Structure formats: C-alpha cells, structure tokens
Amino acid sequence: MIAERETRVLNNVQAINEALDLALAQDPRVVVFGEDVGRMGGVFRASDGLQQKYGEQRVFDTPLAESGIVGFGIGLAMAGLRPVAEIQFAGFLYPALDQILSHLGRMRHRTRGRFTVPMVIRAPYGGGVKTPEQHADSPEAVLCHVPGVKVVIPASPERAKGLLLSAIEDPDPVFFLEAIKLYRGVKGEVPEGYYTLPLGKARVVREGQAASLFCYGGMVEVCQKAAEVAAREGVGLEVVDLETLVPLDTETIVASVQKTGRAVVVYEAMRTGGFGAEIAARIAEEALDYLQAPIVRVAGWDAPYPPFSAVENYYRPDAKRVLEAVRKVLTH
Amino acid sequence: MDTVQYLDDHGKPLRDIPLSHEELLQGYRALRRARHFDERALVLQRQGRLGVYPPFRGQEAAQVGVALCLKADHDWLLPSYRESAAALTFGMPISKLILSWRADPAGWGAPPDVNMVQFYIPIATQIPQAAGVAHAQRLLGKDAVAAVFIGDGGTSEGDFHEGLNFASVFNAPLLVVVQNNGWAISVPTQKQMKVQRIAQKAQGYGIPGVTVDGNDLVAVWSVAREAVARARQGEGPTLIEALTYRVAPHTSSDDPSRYRTEEETERWLKRDPILRMKNCLLHLGLWSEAQEAELTEALEGEFLAAVEEADQAKEPRPWEIVEQVYLEMQPDQLAAWKYLRGEA
Numbered sequence: 001m002i003a004e005r006e007t008r009v010l011n012n013v014q015a016i017n018e019a020l021d022l023a024l025a026q027d028p029r030v031v032v033f034g035e036d037v038g039r040m041g042g043v044f045r046a047s048d049g050l051q052q053k054y055g056e057q058r059v060f061d062t063p064l065a066e067s068g069i070v071g072f073g074i075g076l077a078m079a080g081l082r083p084v085a086e087i088q089f090a091g092f093l094y095p096a097l098d099q100i101l102s103h104l105g106r107m108r109h110r111t112r113g114r115f116t117v118p119m120v121i122r123a124p125y126g127g128g129v130k131t132p133e134q135h136a137d138s139p140e141a142v143l144c145h146v147p148g149v150k151v152v153i154p155a156s157p158e159r160a161k162g163l164l165l166s167a168i169e170d171p172d173p174v175f176f177l178e179a180i181k182l183y184r185g186v187k188g189e190v191p192e193g194y195y196t197l198p199l200g201k202a203r204v205v206r207e208g209q210a211a212s213l214f215c216y217g218g219m220v221e222v223c224q225k226a227a228e229v230a231a232r233e234g235v236g237l238e239v240v241d242l243e244t245l246v247p248l249d250t251e252t253i254v255a256s257v258q259k260t261g262r263a264v265v266v267y268e269a270m271r272t273g274g275f276g277a278e279i280a281a282r283i284a285e286e287a288l289d290y291l292q293a294p295i296v297r298v299a300g301w302d303a304p305y306p307p308f309s310a311v312e313n314y315y316r317p318d319a320k321r322v323l324e325a326v327r328k329v330l331t332h
Numbered sequence: 333m334d335t336v337q338y339l340d341d342h343g344k345p346l347r348d349i350p351l352s353h354e355e356l357l358q359g360y361r362a363l364r365r366a367r368h369f370d371e372r373a374l375v376l377q378r379q380g381r382l383g384v385y386p387p388f389r390g391q392e393a394a395q396v397g398v399a400l401c402l403k404a405d406h407d408w409l410l411p412s413y414r415e416s417a418a419a420l421t422f423g424m425p426i427s428k429l430i431l432s433w434r435a436d437p438a439g440w441g442a443p444p445d446v447n448m449v450q451f452y453i454p455i456a457t458q459i460p461q462a463a464g465v466a467h468a469q470r471l472l473g474k475d476a477v478a479a480v481f482i483g484d485g486g487t488s489e490g491d492f493h494e495g496l497n498f499a500s501v502f503n504a505p506l507l508v509v510v511q512n513n514g515w516a517i518s519v520p521t522q523k524q525m526k527v528q529r530i531a532q533k534a535q536g537y538g539i540p541g542v543t544v545d546g547n548d549l550v551a552v553w554s555v556a557r558e559a560v561a562r563a564r565q566g567e568g569p570t571l572i573e574a575l576t577y578r579v580a581p582h583t584s585s586d587d588p589s590r591y592r593t594e595e596e597t598e599r600w601l602k603r604d605p606i607l608r609m610k611n612c613l614l615h616l617g618l619w620s621e622a623q624e625a626e627l628t629e630a631l632e633g634e635f636l637a638a639v640e641e642a643d644q645a646k647e648p649r650p651w652e653i654v655e656q657v658y659l660e661m662q663p664d665q666l667a668a669w670k671y672l673r674g675e676a
Contacts, residue, residue, distance in 0.1 A: 031471065057471060062498065062501075063494070063497050063498060063501055065494040065497065065498070067460060067490060067491055067494050068460045068463075068491075068494030068495065068497065068498045070460075071457065071459070071460025071461045071463075071464065071491060071494065071495065071498075072460050072461070072463055072464035072467070072498050073464060074460075074461045074464060075460065075461035075462060075463060075464020075465035075466070075467070075468065075478075076464040076465070076467065076468045076471075077464075078449065078461070078464075078465055079408070079464070079465045079468030079469065079472070080468065080472065081468050081471065081472075083464075095490070098454060098457055098491070099457060099460070099461075099491075102453075102454045102457055103454075103457060103461065108656050108657070108658070108659070109656045109657055110440060110450050111440055111441050111442070111449065111450045112437055112438075112440045112441035112656055113441065113656050113659075114440075114441035114442055114444075114450075115449055115450075116659070147657055148657050148658065150658075171658075171659040171660075172658045172659060200662065200663075246662075247662035247663055247664060248663075248664075250663070
C-alpha cells in the first residue's frame with residue numbers, strides 16, 4: 001500500500017516533523033513538548049511550525065528539567081493523553097533515569113495495567129557532527145535494560161516517519177532515538193500521508209553472502225559504505241538494520257547468520273556492556289553452529305565519547321574499522 | 333508563618349468551625365476507620381500475614397483531611413507508602429490495601445472507579461507525575477484535581493523542585509501535601525533543611541504555601557478544601573505543609589529508640605488527632621461513648637470481612653511475572669511465560 005503512494009524527497013528531520021504533524025492532526029490526545037520545542041521548533045527543528053499550527057496547549061515549551069519532562073509526561077499519559085516528549089540530546093537523559101527506571105517502564109506492571117504510559121520520548125543521539133561534550137552519547141544500552149519500554153532507532157526518512165507514527169500509537173512507552181548525523185545527512189523518498197511501520201522488525205538493507213553486518217541508526221550508513229567498498233573487491237556483505245532494539249527481532253538476525261556464517265556487530269556506544277554484546281550473545285545462543293568465525297564487535301572505545309572533535313572519528317566506528325572486522329571474520 | 337489551627341491541643345474549638353455537624357461526624361468516623369486499619373495491619377504484620385508495613389499512627393488527620401475533599405472517580409491521588417489512611421478515605425477497598433501490603437499483585441491496581449496510583453516507594457518521583465496528571469485534567473477540559481503526598485525528607489529530592497516548578501508554570505490543579513512528621517527514618521527535619529517552614533518553599537514557585545496543624549482534622553480539611561476549590565477554578569497549585577509526627581516506627585522493621593526519645597513521642601501522643609477530634613465532638617455534644625462502642629464494632633466487622641476477602645485472593649502464579657510488562661507480550665516475555673507455565 002505504502003509503495004503505491006506518492007513520495008517526496010525528505011531528510012530525517014523533515015520526516016520526523018511530518019510524522020509529528022500527522023499525529024497531532026489525527027489524534028487530539030497527542031501533545032508534543034520539551035525544552036525549546038514550541039516557539040523555536042526544537043534545536044534541530046523537528047517540531048518546526050507545529051506550535052503555530054496546533055497551539056500552545058498541544059505543542060509547548062517546558063522548564064529545563066529532564067526528570068520533570070519525563071515525569072510530567074508520565075502523568076499526562078496516565079491521565080489519558082499521548083505525550084511525545086523531546087529530550088534535547090540523549091546524553092541529557094541521565095537526570096531523568098529515576099523516572100525512567102522507577103516508573104516509565106514499570107507503571108503498567110506495578111499497577112497491574114490500571115495505569116499505563118503510552119508515551120514517546122524522542123532524543124537525538126550519537127556523534128559524527130562535532131558537537132560539544134555530552135551531546136554525542138549513545139545511551140541505548142542503558143534504555144534497553146529498562147523493563148517495559150521499547151527502543152527504536154530509525155536510519156532513513158521513510159522508516160523514521162512510519163516508525164515514529166507507530167511509536168506514538170503504541171500502548172507502551174517508546175524511546176525514539178534519532179541519529180544526529182542522519183538528521184540532514186540522509187535523504188530519501190518518503191511516502192505521503194499517514195502510515196505506520198511495525199516495531200520489533202529488523203530489515204535487511206543490503207543482501208550478501210560473505211558476512212553479516214548488524215547495525216542501527218547512525219551506523220547503518222557506515223556499514224552500507226563498508227559494504228560498497230567490499231563489493232568492489234567482490235565480497236558481498238549483508239547489512240541488517242535492527243531498527244528496533246527492544247523488542248529485538250532475533251529471527252531476522254539468526255536467519256542472516258545462518259546464511260552468511262559470519263557476524264560483525266557495529267555500534268557507536270562504548271564497547272563494554274553495549275547493545276552489540278546482546279546481539280552477539282543471541283547469535284551465540286541461537287546460531288552458534290552456523291558460525292564459521294567468532295563474532296566481532298566494532299564499537300566506541302571504553303572511554304567517554306571524546307569532547308574534542310578533532311579525534312572523534314577515531315572513536316566513532318567508520319567504514320575502515322568495519323572492513324578490518326570483516327577481514328577478521330573472513331580470514332579466521 | 334502562622335500555623336492554621338481550629339482546635340486546641342485538647343480538641344476545644346479555638347474559633348468558628350467551617351464544617352457542618354454531619355461533616356464533623358463523617359470526619360471523625362474516617363479518622364477512626366484509618367486508625368483501626370493501622371492498628372489491625374500491625375497485628376497482621378506480627379502474625380506474618382502482612383509484609384513490611386509503614387504505619388501512619390498520629391498522621392491520620394493530615395491524610396484524611398485532604399482525602400475527604402476529593403472524589404475518587406474524578407480526582408486523583410498519588411500517595412507515598414505512608415498514606416494508607418489517605419488511600420482508605422479516598423476509596424481504596426481495605427482488602428486491596430491488605431493485599432498491597434502483602435506485596436500481592438492483586439492489591440496493586442486500584443478499582444476502575446478509584447483514581448489512585450499504587451503507593452510510590454521512590455521518594456518524590458510522583459510529584460512531576462502528579463503535575464502531569466493535574467495538567468492533563470485541564471487539557472481534557474475537566475475540573476478534576478490531583479493530590480500528591482510526600483514526607484519532609486522528600487522535599488530534599490530534585491523531583492520535589494521539578495514537580496512544583498512544572499505545576500506552578502502550568503498552573504496545574506495540584507495539591508502538594510507534605511506531611512512534616514519530624515523524621516526521615518532517623519534523620520530529623522533540622523538536618524534535612526535549614527528553612528523553618530516547608531510551606532515557605534512555595535514562595536520560590538510563586539504559589540500559595542500554607543502550614544497547617546496536621547493533627548487537627550478541622551484545620552487540614554478546611555485548608556485542603558480551599559486549595560481544591562482554587563485548583564478547580566483554574567487558580568493553580570498549593571503547597572500544604574501538615575505539621576505532624578510519626579509516633580510509630582518508620583516501618584514494622586524500624587526501631588526508633590535508636591534515634592529519638594520517648595519523651596518526644598509522649599508529647600505528640602498527647603496531641604493525638606483522634607483524641608482531639610473526639611473531644612471536639614464531645615464538646616459540641618455530638619458524640620457519646622455508646623456511639624463510640626458501636627463504631628468500634630462496625631469497624632472491626634468491616635476489617636474482618638476485608639481480611640477474609642483478601643485471604644481468598646489467589647496466590648500469584650509464576651508466569652504473572654512477565655504479564656503486564658507490555659500490553660501485548662513481546663517475544664522475550666512470551667518465551668519466559670511459556671517456560672514458567674511448563675509449556676516450553
């Protein structure tokens with residue numbers, strides 16, 4: 001159905017803006033709020049023009065307080081609204097972790113379904129655009145460890161729009177992390193109008209036989225680049241965009257490993273305890289017999305994301321490091 | 333700052349009481365009902381028929397006075413663990429409260445016509461949420477209000493500030509009730525803050541703050557009633573500081589003799605909110621010992637019936653662990669659910 005629609009070329013921010021616009025238009029319960037999202041339209045302009053269109057009741061600025069923003073949203077959601085909160089950068093989520101860990105994810109469980117939190121928390125994450133300290137963090141592993149939430153990280157405008165609309169419709173809290181590097185760094189054909197894409201499904205963005213690259217968000221672009229380089233050398237790499245980390249589509253991951261026998265997991269957060277470890281563990285548990293080489297992780301180093309942009313490219317995985325890992329799994 | 337008071341320490345009215353005789357009687361019964369629950373809950377705890385229980389003895393008026401101003405199917409209550417009295421008065425069934433303090437999931441959800449969120453264990457986290465709940469009422473075009481309770485220790489948490497700030501900026505119909513009961517487990521209020529009155533903090537948010545004698549039901553009820561009326565009319569939140577005292581331990585596992593004197597407790601026991609209210613009724617000729625005996629009997633009957641009802645609740649089954657995590661079970665929960673049911 002979506003394939004038959006008219007499309008327009010948009011970047012990720014424009015696609016997200018369009019999704020918010022459609023959600024506000026379709027469902028009167030939807031409210032969009034956060035620091036700077038109203039009058040200014042968000043630091044990345046994701047909510048540009050929405051306050052003018054829907055008024056200050058539905059699109060509003062809040063005090064600068066992340067715990068307050070998340071807690072306030074939990075209250076709005078419990079009372080029957082569909083809050084979409086923006087945290088200006090995912091690295092600023094930390095003050096809200098008490099709300100997230102103690103309540104956001106477990107309100108349904110701790111009230112036996114009497115009160116639920118159908119809330120979306122959008123936050124830009126990740127590096128590659130020379131931001132100041134704390135602006136480039138990738139805290140997805142922390143969020144994935146919270147019971148009761150979903151974690152979605154889109155990599156293209158078409159996916160971002162449909163997944164965000166699904167996240168807003170979802171009856172449970174969803175973290176929607178948006179790679180800063182991709183906001184204006186990727187463009188694509190985006191179907192017109194309202195459409196949703198299922199949460200919890202990974203997608204194979206490039207087919208290949210030699211090895212599987214598992215990635216999400218900002219790393220999808222990096223892995224695709226690596227796959228292009230490898231293709232010129234006659235090596236066919238499969239690129240799997242996980243898209244939803246919780247719930248994780250283990251089936252698609254396992255199917256890809258069964259096909260290629262080799263797995264490289266790529267993520268830009270710190271390596272230890274990162275989400276890539278979870279993917280590696282699932283492959284080991286469910287597809288060990290198909291592996292022809294140990295699983296290799298390509299990730300950030302075990303250090304804070306460097307607050308000095310001159311060296312950030314040494315921290316953030318690039319195509320070169322991905323290809324080194326590919327060589328390792330191919331020559332094992 | 334003045335402390336709002338209507339009854340003296342012996343329950344004699346100090347000025348005109350803004351409540352009808354019917355209301356005074358209703359209030360006294362609610363206090364007694366709360367006390368009865370608290371006493372009997374501790375007995376159940378000692379019998380091993382209740383888990384760790386946080387008693388509220390001495391704080392009945394501070395909770396009941398606020399809850400009497402709220403409608404359970406319209407307004408909202410977000411209590412901390414010390415507020416069983418507020419919950420009871422608001423409309424939570426006794427059997428549910430017993431199950432809740434048995435840590436039985438059957439007690440975790442309020443009935444559909446009672447807008448009470450399960451007791452909050454983390455400190456002050458419910459204040460930003462209460463601000464959101466309250467703001468939502470206005471966005472939904474309702475005149476409902478939310479009431480949130482914490483203790484004096486809770487005012488030290490960042491969420492106290494963020495919640496009050498949000499509530500004031502959005503003019504949310506919210507009552508933030510601080511039961512200043514002297515102690516945060518073993519830490520006295522003087523070590524919690526330097527200000528004399530918690531209500532003074534309201535100035536920092538540009539909202540009314542009032543200190544009330546928390547052991548004086550008439551005072552708490554009047555102050556809360558006024559705050560609810562203001563909130564319903566769109567005039568925003570109020571911070572209410574109820575001066576009271578935790579005469580009981582922090583929980584059934586606590587030993588307050590390690591940190592406070594018996595003399596202090598004795599002093600407060602003489603200001604018991606129930607005794608004061610009873611004396612007030614006797615003073616006004618509204619109550620008799622015969623009525624007292626009749627009430628005690630009725631409360632005991634109600635409690636025993638509730639215990640029986642709670643005892644009939646089915647033990648939670650192992651697979652309930654992964655239920656109610658998401659509306660629809662996701663693959664990982666489903667796998668665990670099947671395993672716990674012995675199906676995988």
